[in-house]
Amino acid sequence: xxxxxxxxxxxxxxxxxxxxxxxxxxxxxxxxxxxxxxxxxxxxxxxxxxxxxxxxxxxxxxxxxxxxxxxxxxxxxxxxxxxxxxxxxxxxxxxxxxxxxxxxxxxxxxxxxxxxxxxxxxxxxxxxxxxxxxxxxxxxxxxxxxxxxxxxxxxxxxxxxxxxxxxxxxxxxxxxxxxxxx
Amino acid sequence: xxxxxxxxxxxxxxxxxxxxxxxxxxxxxxxxxxxxxxxxxxxxxxxxxxxxxxxxxxxxxxxxxxxxxxxxxxxxxxxxxxxxxxxxxxxxxxxxxxxxxxxxxxxxxxxxxxxxxxxxxxxxxxxxxxxxxxxxxxxxxxxxxxxxxxxxxxxxxxxxxxxxxxxxxxxxxxxxxxxxxxxxxxxxxxx
Numbered sequence: 147x148x149x150x151x152x153x154x155x156x157x158x159x160x161x162x163x164x165x166x167x168x169x170x171x172x173x174x175x176x177x178x179x180x181x182x183x184x185x186x187x188x189x190x191x192x193x194x195x196x197x198x199x200x201x202x203x204x205x206x207x208x209x210x211x212x213x214x215x216x217x218x219x220x221x222x223x224x225x226x227x228x229x230x231x232x233x234x235x236x237x238x239x240x241x242x243x244x245x246x247x248x249x250x251x252x253x254x255x256x257x258x259x260x261x262x263x264x265x266x267x268x269x270x271x272x273x274x275x276x277x278x279x280x281x282x283x284x285x286x287x288x289x290x291x292x293x294x295x296x297x298x299x300x301x302x303x304x305x306x307x308x309x310x311x312x313x314x315x316x317x318x319x320x321x322x323x324x325x326x327x328x
Numbered sequence: 329x330x331x332x333x334x335x336x337x338x339x340x341x342x343x344x345x346x347x348x349x350x351x352x353x354x355x356x357x358x359x360x361x362x363x364x365x366x367x368x369x370x371x372x373x374x375x376x377x378x379x380x381x382x383x384x385x386x387x388x389x390x391x392x393x394x395x396x397x398x399x400x401x402x403x404x405x406x407x408x409x410x411x412x413x414x415x416x417x418x419x420x421x422x423x424x425x426x427x428x429x430x431x432x433x434x435x436x437x438x439x440x441x442x443x444x445x446x447x448x449x450x451x452x453x454x455x456x457x458x459x460x461x462x463x464x465x466x467x468x469x470x471x472x473x474x475x476x477x478x479x480x481x482x483x484x485x486x487x488x489x490x491x492x493x494x495x496x497x498x499x500x501x502x503x504x505x506x507x508x509x510x511x512x513x514x515x516x517x518x519x
Contacts, residue, residue: 179386205415208407215376219383222510245372250506
């Protein structure tokens, strides 16, 4: 039984984004550093492949809010980075995002796995309180966000990251489904 | 030792191309003692100097990054020591000004005051070297040699307030301060 009350055999048949296409999108957006704390939604499809990728430097952090400051500081000479984490880590990072992202207007690109979100439901309809509140919290802070759910959604990654650096603001790319590794 | 004397000592060893990330009263004193465009003033959330310093060190490998942290500040972000050690930037030099109190918030004592050993914690996390200084004379003798080492290293400096300089919070959080740093970073070539 899943948290939403579905049995595995009743689970909707959905298409998942492919991790390798997301990694290519990150590179196409000029990302050089991935600053990360493991998240089960993106672990197999993104973080493990990134850890083996010679074109990306992986910085492992102990707490997600460190990553907000690391990414923001890197931006001063236009070095692009992305903070990869779970939505629980996003919640733990809100004060740093408030300070350096919103009050200082520094660019912080984030990719956030929505752990506990049902694959066929929008985040606001999730049975998980922690998932339901994510977009309203981001809206309250004025932080733009994009849901990466269908394979076609991956095309939004490069423009979103370009927007982060051209407007100098944070942006959360919310990954709503586990990623296929390849 | 008096904090302002320690900062005057460090001033002699800071090169024009170095980035200095400082916090709270140490920052305000440093701004007065050594005003320079490559002072990084805006760390936003308390405890994040080490994380900003790491980002700067990784993105600017041809420059030295000196972090002037506080003991209370570092306690808020102790995990960053493991993060820094894992990333292992040779150009990162982490100074911790130990006064035992949250000075700008009413001088309340930090937890485990006089017990926390940042040098041992840093080495335990994987920093290449650490050393503690309690007298100005010892710091003056050793500082040039310390900065010639490969980082990351941590230097603990036991201080008490010396000559105090004004706390200009509006300026350190201003867009102007960040723009001055950005311009200096991108216009002055590292040595």
